[in-house]
Amino acid sequence: MKRRNLIAGLGAAGALAACSRTPSADCAQSSTNTTSKAETLEWKMYTTWPKNFPGLGTAAAFLAEKITAMSDGRLTVKVYGAGERVPALETFDAVSRGSAEMGHCAAYYWKGKSPAAPFFTSVPFGLTGQEMNGWLYFGGGLELWRELYANFNLVPFEAGNTGTQMGGWFNREINSLADLKGLKMRIPGLGGDVMQRLGVTTVNIPGGELFTSLQSGAIDATEWVGPYNDLAFGLYKAAKYYYYPGWQEPGPTLECIINKDAWDSLPADLQAIVSQACQATGSQMLAEYAARNQQALESLVNDHGVELRAFPDEVLAAIRDASEQVLKELVAEDAFSRKVYDSYQTYREQVRQASALAERAYLNARN
Amino acid sequence: MKRRNLIAGLGAAGALAACSRTPSADCAQSSTNTTSKAETLEWKMYTTWPKNFPGLGTAAAFLAEKITAMSDGRLTVKVYGAGERVPALETFDAVSRGSAEMGHCAAYYWKGKSPAAPFFTSVPFGLTGQEMNGWLYFGGGLELWRELYANFNLVPFEAGNTGTQMGGWFNREINSLADLKGLKMRIPGLGGDVMQRLGVTTVNIPGGELFTSLQSGAIDATEWVGPYNDLAFGLYKAAKYYYYPGWQEPGPTLECIINKDAWDSLPADLQAIVSQACQATGSQMLAEYAARNQQALESLVNDHGVELRAFPDEVLAAIRDASEQVLKELVAEDAFSRKVYDSYQTYREQVRQASALAERAYLNARN
Numbered sequence: 001m002k003r004r005n006l007i008a009g010l011g012a013a014g015a016l017a018a019c020s021r022t023p024s025a026d027c028a029q030s031s032t033n034t035t036s037k038a039e040t041l042e043w044k045m046y047t048t049w050p051k052n053f054p055g056l057g058t059a060a061a062f063l064a065e066k067i068t069a070m071s072d073g074r075l076t077v078k079v080y081g082a083g084e085r086v087p088a089l090e091t092f093d094a095v096s097r098g099s100a101e102m103g104h105c106a107a108y109y110w111k112g113k114s115p116a117a118p119f120f121t122s123v124p125f126g127l128t129g130q131e132m133n134g135w136l137y138f139g140g141g142l143e144l145w146r147e148l149y150a151n152f153n154l155v156p157f158e159a160g161n162t163g164t165q166m167g168g169w170f171n172r173e174i175n176s177l178a179d180l181k182g183l184k185m186r187i188p189g190l191g192g193d194v195m196q197r198l199g200v201t202t203v204n205i206p207g208g209e210l211f212t213s214l215q216s217g218a219i220d221a222t223e224w225v226g227p228y229n230d231l232a233f234g235l236y237k238a239a240k241y242y243y244y245p246g247w248q249e250p251g252p253t254l255e256c257i258i259n260k261d262a263w264d265s266l267p268a269d270l271q272a273i274v275s276q277a278c279q280a281t282g283s284q285m286l287a288e289y290a291a292r293n294q295q296a297l298e299s300l301v302n303d304h305g306v307e308l309r310a311f312p313d314e315v316l317a318a319i320r321d322a323s324e325q326v327l328k329e330l331v332a333e334d335a336f337s338r339k340v341y342d343s344y345q346t347y348r349e350q351v352r353q354a355s356a357l358a359e360r361a362y363l364n365a366r367n
Numbered sequence: 368m369k370r371r372n373l374i375a376g377l378g379a380a381g382a383l384a385a386c387s388r389t390p391s392a393d394c395a396q397s398s399t400n401t402t403s404k405a406e407t408l409e410w411k412m413y414t415t416w417p418k419n420f421p422g423l424g425t426a427a428a429f430l431a432e433k434i435t436a437m438s439d440g441r442l443t444v445k446v447y448g449a450g451e452r453v454p455a456l457e458t459f460d461a462v463s464r465g466s467a468e469m470g471h472c473a474a475y476y477w478k479g480k481s482p483a484a485p486f487f488t489s490v491p492f493g494l495t496g497q498e499m500n501g502w503l504y505f506g507g508g509l510e511l512w513r514e515l516y517a518n519f520n521l522v523p524f525e526a527g528n529t530g531t532q533m534g535g536w537f538n539r540e541i542n543s544l545a546d547l548k549g550l551k552m553r554i555p556g557l558g559g560d561v562m563q564r565l566g567v568t569t570v571n572i573p574g575g576e577l578f579t580s581l582q583s584g585a586i587d588a589t590e591w592v593g594p595y596n597d598l599a600f601g602l603y604k605a606a607k608y609y610y611y612p613g614w615q616e617p618g619p620t621l622e623c624i625i626n627k628d629a630w631d632s633l634p635a636d637l638q639a640i641v642s643q644a645c646q647a648t649g650s651q652m653l654a655e656y657a658a659r660n661q662q663a664l665e666s667l668v669n670d671h672g673v674e675l676r677a678f679p680d681e682v683l684a685a686i687r688d689a690s691e692q693v694l695k696e697l698v699a700e701d702a703f704s705r706k707v708y709d710s711y712q713t714y715r716e717q718v719r720q721a722s723a724l725a726e727r728a729y730l731n732a733r734n
Contacts, residue, residue, distance in 0.1 A: 066643050070437060072636035125733055128726055130497060130530065133650060134657030163497065164725035227721065245729035269439035273640070276433050280646035283500060290501030291714075294721035308724065316732045347658075352734060354594065354661035357675065358531035359495055360730035361612035365683045366492055367723050 041270075042076045043101040043262065048088040048109060051081030054228055055292070056254065059160040059285040060104040063256060066277040075270050077102065092257065096152045101262040104159060107145075107255050108189055113152065115330045116337035119344050120145045120156070122252035124194050124323035126344070129161035129251035129286050130359070131351050136253070139347045144340050153260045157278035160254030160285040163293070165246030166230065167311055168223030169214065169239035174311060177318055186210060186222035190326055191248030197322040207233070214238035223248060227296035228289055236304045243309050247319055254285065408637075409443045410629070411467040415455040415476060418448030422595055422659070423621065426527040426652040427471040430623060433644040442637050444469065459624065463519045468629040471526060474512075474622050475556055480519065482697050483704035486711050487512045487523070489619035491561050491690035493711070496528035496618035496653050497726070498718050503620070506714045511707050520627045524645035527621030527652035530660070532613030533597065534678055535590030536581065536606035541678065544685055553577060553589035557693055558615030564689040574600070581605035590615060594663035595656055603671045610676050614686055621652065 045064055049056040057079075064077035082088035085100070092110050095103040107120035119126075120141070127135060135141040136158050149156045168187065174180065181199035185192075192202040205213050205222070213219045215238040222239075224230050226246065236242070256278045263271065300306040311319070327345075331337035412431055416423040424446075431444035449455035452467070459477050462470040474487035486493075487508070494502060502508040503525050516523045535554065541547065548566035552559075559569040572580050572589070580586045582605040589606075591597050593613065603609070623645045630638070667673040678686070694712075698704035 066639065069639035070636060070643060072634075128729065130653055130657050133654035137651060137654040138658035164729045166724070226725065244724040245732055246725070247729065247732060250729050250733075267439075269437060272433065272436040276437060276643055276647045279650050280643045283646050283650040284504060286497055287500035287504040290497050290718060290721070291505035293725065294717040297721050297724070298717065310728060311732075320733070350661040350665065351657060354657070354664050355730055356734050357533070357611040357664070358593070358613070358660065359726060360734065361677060362495065362531045362614065362617050363722055363727035364731070365612055365614060365678075366617070366687070367719060367727065 040074055040076070042078065044085070044099075045077050045079045045102040045104055046085060046091045046094055046100040047079060047103065048082050048091050048105040051079060051084070053081075054232060055162060055225070055285060055288055056160070056229075057081065058288065059254060059281050062284055063104065063159055063277055063281040066280060067274055070273045070277065071270055075266070075273070079104075092152070092154075095257050095259050096154055098153075098259045098261060101259050103255075103257040105255055105257065106252060107156070108252075111189070114148055114337060115334050116144075116148055116340040118190055118330070119340050120148075120253060120255065122249045123327055123344075124190050124248050125250070125320050127251055127348055127351070128355070128359075129163050129253070131348075131355060132161065132251045132253050133158065133282065134351060135344065135347045140343050141347075144343060148336065148340070149257065150260070155258045155260055155263045157256040157258070157275060158253050159256035159278040159281045161282055162225060162249070162252050162254075163286055163289045164251055165226045165249045166223070167243035167246050167248070168221055169230070169235045170221040170241045170243055170309075171214070171217075171239045172220065173241055173309065174243065174315060176312065177315055180315065183221055184219045186213065186219050187248065189248075190323075190330070191223065193326045194248070194319060194322045197325070198318055211235060211238055226289065226293050227300055228292040231296040231300055236300055236306045240305075240307055241309050242300065242306050243311055245311075247311075247316065247323070253282075256281075407441055407443070409445065410469055411452070412444050412446045412469040412471055413452060413458045413461055413467040414446060414470065415449050415458050415472040418446060418451070420448075420596075421599060422529060422592070422652060422656055423471075423527070424448065425655065426621060426648050429651055430471065430526055430644055430648040433647060434641055437640045437644065438637055442633070442640070446471075459519070459521075462624050462626050463521055465520075465626045465628060468626050470622075470624040472622055472624065473619060474523070475619075478556070481515055481704060482701050483511075483515055483707040485557055485697070486704075486707050487515075487620060487622065489616040490694055490711075491557050491615050492617070492687050494618055494715055494718070495722070495726075496530050496620070498715075498722060499528065499618045499620050500525065500649065501718060502711065502714045507710050508714075511710060515703065515707070516624065517627070522625045522627055522630045524623040524625070524642060525620050526623035526645040526648045528649055529592060529616070529619050529621075530653055530656045531618055532593045532616045533590070534610035534613050534615070535588055536597070536602045537588040537608045537610055537676075538581070538584075538606045539587065540608055540676065541610065541682060543679065544682055547682070550588055551586045553580065553586050554615065556615075557690075557697070558590065560693045561615070561686060561689045564692070565685055578602060578605055593656065593660050594667055595659040598663040598667055603667055603673045607672075607674055608676050609667065609673050610678055612678075614678075614683065614690070620649075623648075 047060045051057050060079050064079045068076045086094045091103040091105050094100050108118040110117040145156045184201045186205045187195050187202050188204040195202050210222050211234055214222055331341040414427045418424050427446050431446045435443050453461045458470040458472050461467050475485040477484040512523045551568045553572045554562050554569050555571040562569050577589050578601055581589055698708040
């Protein structure tokens with residue numbers, strides 16, 4: 001009885017949806033066409049962040065909501081937080097094999113799949129969010145990204161950016177390169193590789209353990225994201241100095257990855273809807289961080305006595321040099337990664353001057 | 368005969384489009400239902416730029432194309448360049464009264480309707496593009512904009528941003544405030560009001576006459592947009608010095624305006640499609656300028672011998688002070704404009720510090 005009800009229910013729901021635009025005798029016939037535009041799809045989106053995590057999880061929710069609304073429910077997307085169905089770092093493989101149709105994550109998590117992956121999120125001393133979008137949409141970046149992910153049965157989209165992050169929390173001041181030697185810092189990825197070259201002992205600790213590790217003295221410093229996310233983590237209670245700028249992630253892009261078979265099965269209008277929802281999410285997320293970071297920053301400084309510090313010029317210069325070396329070595333042994341690196345570096349060198357005369361010169365004049 | 372053919376042709380086209388998803392006997396009936404989702408709408412978009420004008424016109428084309436694609440032709444948008452149907456500066460009134468359903472333009476053109484209008488594009492020493500989106504989407508800006516435009520039977524959306532512009536072309540160097548006195552410059556809007564306070568004689572000349580006016584010596588200087596647009600205008604042939612930064616328009620937002628009756632007649636899914644297409648266009652346009660400005664800049668400097676100059680600190684400081692005065696006086700006699708100003712200023716003051724630690728500090732460290 002239950003089973004009959006379930007099947008009947010599904011049938012009714014399916015027919016209702018499939019027939020919403022075809023109120024005619026042809027309804028049953030048209031709903032059996034699997035490529036019909038009136039077909040109703042439910043997609044799963046796995047993510048590498050907790051559900052509704054500020055900025056990152058809220059962007060995933062925005063993306064899902066907009067796809068569902070624009071398609072009038074023909075493509076309904078349900079978001080799963082990290083660990084709900086698979087651990088965060090298995091999202092790539094899960095979407096690749098089709099366990100979920102979509103993922104919202106960051107390419108640099110997949111460095112083990114290709115040394116080129118980090119270029120599609122952020123690299124030390126790389127592009128800002130706005131510059132990154134220029135490379136992706138008008139500088140050949142997106143084409144390279146698609147070429148890489150095609151090997152994994154995935155189609156990638158830009159779907160978010162946090163803007164320039166902060167340099168991190170330190171329990172003592174960094175006045176010279178000497179102060180970095182022997183420092184124990186949580187800084188994963190390429191930023192960690194850079195810091196190691198300057199004598200820092202780097203460790204990778206999950207976000208949830210940062211506060212305890214910092215407070216117990218197991219680490220002396222940690223980077224996380226920026227004021228909006230860092231305030232919520234309470235890191236200010238365990239370290240007094242908040243350093244800037246976030247050279248390690250100057251404009252990290254978030255990605256929406258889609259299983260290629262699922263993508264290919266979509267009619268053109270739903271493909272356009274997914275693609276534009278991703279791009280709109282990119283704008284929405286940058287706006288959210290722009291507006292929320294400053295509110296969080298004021299709370300950190302005024303309510304919690306955090307001391308803001310700029311990295312000294314000497315330290316930044318050494319970090320910049322080490323960053324170039326790390327990137328070169330990263331791509332040295334992989335031809336495709338070298339191609340991505342060349343495209344990225346050429347664009348970065350060009351855009352540097354335009355940004356210097358525009359946003360940079362203006363922000364300096366205003367402040 | 369001709370008339371009959373025309374009517375027959377329209378009828379056939381209308382039926383074809385309306386029936387594209389309903390190949391059934393009910394077709395004629397369903398196409399008479401004006402709120403049916405299968406109804407096919409054709410909207411006109413008037414714009415304040417030439418069709419496909421780099422950056423501005425290409426953004427309008429992108430917006431129209433994405434709405435059409437996402438709706439699978441249920442809402443088809445046809446773009447008209449400035450002057451094709453109405454003169455550029457009559458776009459607002461034309462959309463307000465429903466001659467066209469949409470417009471792609473810039474709010475500061477409508478300062479005559481409300482002193483608050485420029486805040487929704489850009490004001491001297493105001494917000495950058497990224498900061499502006501923070502105010503619009505998360506700082507109450509969009510709600511204020513909607514409140515203002517409701518008085519004109521319009522619904523506004525953010526649909527583009529050029530990023531920080533350049534300060535302009537000068538036929539002589541500006542080394543001090545004294546060099547501004549008596550200068551004849553084409554600089555419209557609030558930027559012009561600011562310059563007047565510093566002794567500049569400002570004039571407003573249409574874009575098409577800039578080159579001749581500059582070359583003949585009728586004016587000594589002009590601002591336009593930035594490298595991408597300025598290169599195409601050949602301004603480098605008439606003035607040698609290219610000044611930065613573009614304090615007068617640090618991040619101008621482009622708008623999509625929609626006739627309120629037309630908007631209200633859309634089903635929710637088409638409303639979502641239009642809204643998200645606008646937001647995606649915002650990202651696309653910032654990316655286009657980021658990528659194209661640097662290419663144009665290289666050509667200007669390397670191929671055409673243009674000399675880049677920063678405004679001296681003394682000049683920028685005086686411009687900054689004059690800008691604050693101009694904004695205060697602008698809103699002094701209008702309660703709603705004062706409300707917009709207060710919201711904008713509060714946000715700007717807050718976001719200033721966050722941007723200083725993030726994008727600004729990073730761009731300074733990188734360069």
